[in-house]
Amino acid sequence: MKRTLEQRLEDGPVICGEGYLFDLERRGYLQAGSFVPEVALEDPDALKQTYRDFMKAGSDVVLAFTYNANREKLKLVGKEDKLEQLNRAAIRLAKEVAAEHPTEEALVAGNISNTNLFDHEDDESKQAVRSMFAEMVGWCKEEGVDFVNGETFYYYEEASIALEEIQKQGFSAVITLGLMEEGVLKDGYTVEEACRLLEEQGALVVGLNCFRGPATMQPFVDKIRQTCDGYVGALPVPYRTTEENPTFFTLSDSGCSCCPPLETPYPTALDPLMCNRYELAQWAKEAYDSGVNYFGLCCGAYPSMLRQVAETVGREAVNSKYSPDLEGEYNSVASNL
Template sequence: MSAHANDDPRDRNGTRTSRGLLERLESGTVICAEGYLFELERRGYLQAGTFVPEVVLEHPGALAQFHRELVRAGSDVIEAFTYYAHREKLRLIGKEHLLEPMNRRAIELAHEVAAEFPHDPPLVAGNLANTNTYRPDDPRTAAEASGMFAEQARWAAEGGVDYLIGETFYYAHEAELALEAMSETGLPAVVTFGLPATGVLLDDIEVEAACVRLAERGAAVVGLNCFRGFDTILPALRGIRAAVDVPVAALPVPYRTTAQQPTFFTLRDSDHAALGDGRPFPLALEPFQCNRFEAAAFADTAREAGISYLGLCCGAAPHHIRAMAEALGRTRPASSYAPDMSKHFAFGTDPSLASHHEEVAASL
């Protein structure tokens, strides 16, 4: 991990200031950790497939703990878990009556955890996601999407969030509809696309052009999240960075995507018959998981490319976020438990280790 100078904005006493998103971006890099859907599914609190964040109401303590872990690891933001807490998803599971309570409770919970860090307060962000129903040739779906975005944005603003995130859009116009709803609140908006394997958004618009349009319409930050891993997201990010004059966001998935398999949807693992068609998404992606050193290297590379809003999406875990924060020169609460392999019983170098530890290491 690199030893860059610390770009963490703090006052003279070493305490993080209470500045908002834009002020923090002016003076350094903002880390926004995500990955709630996959991690809470792995922990047994969320159902894969529907991916509705019922955990907000059913197991709030589990969600609060994950928020806590991400802040301790290095996230500057607690993102209220309202991703897929929209009307279409709740309709799908027959629980539309939980829509508003779920959104409001998620925002309350984010604030409650943020209050646990009074000397290093994270921002709290509201969150909107792709609707999965929008179609560019159907005005009815555009109206429905606008309605879903508007109610979630309003609840988030009423809940006192610092800014709003709209993410994982694969249609340019759907992202614009989300931005319209977020702009009505007067809060800064971060808008990011999930870039399909073709390299073009599904309404045949280049992602660079789509980001320019968002920036022109008032988005505070534009960029990419999800779908692509470290190597396959960078070329498009560099194109976006060159095309816009606002901060750029990069929140890839920590999976080893390739030029031949550029998204985690397209990864294949044909050696495991249990997968049927060989597609590991979304339940068998572990063999493709990136390690903490790859996460740190991505943070270095992205910052060198001029990208100042960093994070990880589906598949992220606290150790990835800690590695990214430390690559940016930061020391976070979880850094007190950073690895010290010098004291490992077999592979360590500490002179106080048992005299036969090298012999043990050679036989392992």
């Protein structure tokens, strides 16, 4: 039998490839703006190849691409009738790819995430969110995932509701928060306080994902690591965020000669602001040394970037055989240029 997530964490760092949203938009299989993952139904081979590319780049987890595949989001774009079919298809495709791993079958994770509906002062919205999470986790149960990932929550209470619904179905949970420019969650909790509470409630892994690049995420990851006793996750976006612009929402590009549609690089003109793989490796070493256990990269990452992270923390990917070799033959050719 394949090892569980907890068993793998006990044995060393675990890698989780995600950020499919931007990658599939870049590949031409997803619409920026609506950001609805219909690719599971419309181009299943494209989604399978994306899963496969990240798994071969070192991911121990094939994360079902159901980010934004909740009832509120699909109703907003007039596609609520596809909800259950989309969720089940994304999980089934993930299971097919996970079984292809040549050495140990990859874990399959269900995925639920932040909603636009949650209002921490409105009990009716809380119940609506709970119902959406419950049905998505129910499909995860019926389709047989290994654990459930709850991500990008910028309210502690929404993350807590997600955790409760995951636990009701008997799953281990990875819960990661999305931290906006303010440096605290929208309901006033610090991320370290929220993660401590989520850990006490039984989350197997707590931490941060998305919004912030390595430079502006890691200081908060350090606080979480110092506060929590269990496993900590960190999955930044691969962009050069700064103290002045701590998230990718507000980054600017002084070298751009035209005006992007939203007058900011986010979400479709961020390419010049990406970290290179060696900057990501530098971050991965810092995060590993700080005690991070669960590694990944979020929106915008390429598989080669994830492979660099995996190798930096001591993992060999299926496709490590294609990692750069800039010695030997390369130097011989370069010397003749």
